[in-house]
Amino acid sequence: QSALTQPPSASGSPGQSATISCTGTSSDVGGYNHVSWYQQHPGKAPKLMIYEVNKRPSGVPDRFSGSKSGNTASLTVSGLQAEDEADYYCSSYTSSDSWVFGGGTKLTVL
């Protein structure tokens, strides 16, 4: 199972928005709504930010939103804040009854 494709970097100024894409295939992202997004700060474990494409766990700010079109999912962070600077990974359930992650995107708040 190949890793999902993410851009290596994204950026935005405080208060602006940034969008990160995650491209897979019809066997993973395109075939299921089990797409998740994780935020990871250096030296920390990942934190769930979005699940089932567009649902936010309790405690995650509504500045974080998710969507999907075909084989590509997206994470949008609105009203960027300094603490949003981190690595972001997408993940999807697959038709092989396994899970696959993206290579990660480093989000920089300028």
Add this chain to the structure above:
Amino acid sequence: QVQLLQSGAEVKKPGASVKVSCKASGYTFTSYYVHWVRQAPGQGPEWVGRIKPSDGSRIHAHKLQGRVTVTRDTSTNTVYMELSSLRSEDTAIYYCARDNHVWSYDYWGQGTLVTVSS
């Protein structure tokens, strides 16, 4: 509160085996799947395997088939991940993570660094 507490860092020689533990607390252990995910230095996460604590049924990443085993002990609410025939490319932080019933990981352990070096 939900906690997943993992065992400490390990250093192993190529060809050896390692067993990492993950003790769960703060929730009903048998009601949630537990996954193992590893992350090599500077890389994205990689799914390793999953176990259903209520009956012990498990699946593993095809890439690691034959080398990885995920088990659990319901008397201590602990999940284990054992990886054999270690290679340098197995060097990574290994995380356990709870599945939130919809194939996402809502709680993570603190991670266990496994270093494979001669």
